[in-house]
Amino acid sequence: MTRSASRIRLLPAAILLVGAFCAALWLTFDYAGPGEPDIARWIDTAHTTGSINVVSAIYLNARLFDTLLEVLVFSVAVLGVRFYLDERGRRESVESIPESHVLRLSSDLLLPLILLLGIYLTVYGHLSPGGGFSGGAAAGTGLLLAAIALGADSVAQRFHESILERVEWAILLCVFFLAGISAALGRTPLTDLLPPGTPGRLASGGSILLYNILIGAKVFIGTWVMIHHFIQHRGEI
Amino acid sequence: MEINGVTVSILLFGIALLGLILRRDLVVKLLALGLINSSTILCLVSLHARPDGAAPILQTPSGPEIVDPLPHAMVLSAIVINFAILALALVFVMLLVERYHTTDSQRIERETSEEERS
Numbered sequence: 001m002t003r004s005a006s007r008i009r010l011l012p013a014a015i016l017l018v019g020a021f022c023a024a025l026w027l028t029f030d031y032a033g034p035g036e037p038d039i040a041r042w043i044d045t046a047h048t049t050g051s052i053n054v055v056s057a058i059y060l061n062a063r064l065f066d067t068l069l070e071v072l073v074f075s076v077a078v079l080g081v082r083f084y085l086d087e088r089g090r091r092e093s094v095e096s097i098p099e100s101h102v103l104r105l106s107s108d109l110l111l112p113l114i115l116l117l118g119i120y121l122t123v124y125g126h127l128s129p130g131g132g133f134s135g136g137a138a139a140g141t142g143l144l145l146a147a148i149a150l151g152a153d154s155v156a157q158r159f160h161e162s163i164l165e166r167v168e169w170a171i172l173l174c175v176f177f178l179a180g181i182s183a184a185l186g187r188t189p190l191t192d193l194l195p196p197g198t199p200g201r202l203a204s205g206g207s208i209l210l211y212n213i214l215i216g217a218k219v220f221i222g223t224w225v226m227i228h229h230f231i232q233h234r235g236e237i
Numbered sequence: 238m239e240i241n242g243v244t245v246s247i248l249l250f251g252i253a254l255l256g257l258i259l260r261r262d263l264v265v266k267l268l269a270l271g272l273i274n275s276s277t278i279l280c281l282v283s284l285h286a287r288p289d290g291a292a293p294i295l296q297t298p299s300g301p302e303i304v305d306p307l308p309h310a311m312v313l314s315a316i317v318i319n320f321a322i323l324a325l326a327l328v329f330v331m332l333l334v335e336r337y338h339t340t341d342s343q344r345i346e347r348e349t350s351e352e353e354r355s
Contacts, residue, residue: 014258022251029243037285037305046295054293054303058310070317077321084328128294133317199295226324233331 050196051126051205060131060208061192068179071215075172078222082165085229094152095236107149114142122216126205132215139216140223152231161228164221171218175211182207242283249276263330263340267323274319281308281315 046057059067118139121130147155182193197204249272256269285305293306330340337345 011259014255018251018254018258021254022247025250026244026247029247037307039303039305042293042306043295043303052295054295054306055309055313058306059313063310066314070314073318073321077324080325081328084332129292131313133313137320230327230331 047199048196049126049192049206049208050199051208052199053126053128053131056126056131056205056208056212060126060211061206064179064211067211067215068176071172071175071218074219074222075168078168078225081226081229085233094231103149107145111142111146111149114145115139118142118216118220122212123202123209125212125216126208127200127202132212133219135212136216136219137223139220140227143224144227147227147231152228156228159224161225165225168218168221168225171214171221175214175218178207178210178214242279242286246276246280246283249279261342263333263342263345266342267326267330270326271319271323274315278312278315281312284308 042054042058042062045062046052046054049057049061051057051061118135120135121138122132122135125131125135143155178193185193187193192206194206194210196206199205203209253269253272253276256272257266260266260269285308287304289301290304291301293303293309295303333345334340337348339345
C-alpha cells in the first residue's frame with residue numbers, strides 16, 4: 001500500500017468521523033447552561049477587593065490558588081525549554097538578518113511604546129482589561145522585535161540572563177510566600193492582605209496590583225528566556 | 238441554523254481536528270492544536286455573552302449589567318496552559334527536526350522503526 005493510497009483511504013473516514021462528532025456536539029449542546037450565573041456574588045467579590053475589573057478580582061483573589069498553579073505551569077514550561085535546548089548545545093554566535101533601515105527605524109519607534117504598553121497593561125490590570133500575563137507577554141514580544149532589529153546577542157548582553165533566571169524563581173517564591181501568608185492568616189477564599197483602597201484609583205484593589213506586577217515581571221522574563229533559547233538553538237533569527 | 242459563537246467554535250474545532258488527523262507536518266499539527274484551544278476559548282466566552290451585556294468591568298455610574306465574569310477568568314488558565322504546551326511541543330519538534338531533518342510525522346515514524354530494526 002503506497003502512502004498516497006493510505007492517505008486517500010483515511011480522508012473520507014476522518015471527515016466522516018469528525019463531522020459526526022461535531023454534529024453530535026452541536027445537537028447535544030446545552031445553550032442554557034447550569035441555570036443563571038451568580039454575577040452578584042462576583043460583583044461583591046470585586047467590591048471587597050476594591051478592584052474594578054471583576055475578572056482580575058476573581059483570578060487574583062477568589063481563585064488565587066488556581067492562578068498560582070498557572071504561574072507554576074508557566075515556570076515549568078520555561079524550565080523545560082531551557083533544559084531541553086541547553087542539553088543540545090547552543091551556537092556560539094547568532095547570525096542576525098541583514099540590517100534594514102525600515103526595520104531599525106520601526107523598532108526604535110515601536111519598542112518603547114510596546115514596553116510602555118506592557119507596563120500599562122500590568123499596572124492597570126485591576127482598573128481596565130489587562131493584567132500580569134497579558135502585559136508581560138506584550139513586553140516580552142517587544143523584546144523579540146528588538147532581537148530581530150538589533151540582533152539577539154546585543155539584546156542578550158543588556159539582560160544578564162543568569163541573574164534574570166534567579167529573579168524569575170525569586171518572584172515565583174515571592175508570590176507563593178504572599179499567598180501562603182494570607183492562607184496562614186485564614187484569609188481564604190478571599191486572600192487579601194492589603195486594604196482595598198478607593199476603587200478606581202491606581203493604588204487600590206488590595207494585593208491585586210502587587211500580584212499583577214510580580215506576575216508581569218515573571219512572564220516578561222520567562223518570555224524573553226524562551227525566545228532567547230529558541231534563537232540560540234536555531235543559530236539565526 | 239443560527240450562526241453564533243458556539244456554532245463557529247464547533248466548526249473551528251472540527252477543522253482543527255481534521256488538520257490534526259490528516260496533516261503530516263508536525264508544525265501544522267501544533268497550529269491545529271492551537272486552533273482547538275482558540276475554539277474552546279471562543280465557546281466558553283460566547284456561551285456567557287449577552288447582546289445587552291457589558292464587559293465585566295464595573296462602571297462608576299451603574300451602566301448596563303455585566304456578563305458573567307467567571308468564564309473569562311477560566312479562559313485565562315486555558316490561554317496560559319496552551320502557551321506552555323505549545324512552547325514545550327515546539328522544543329520537541331525542534332529536537333526531532335535536528336535529528337531527522339524533516340517535520341513529516343510519517344517519515345519520522347518510518348525512520349525510527351528502521352532504526353529499531355537495525
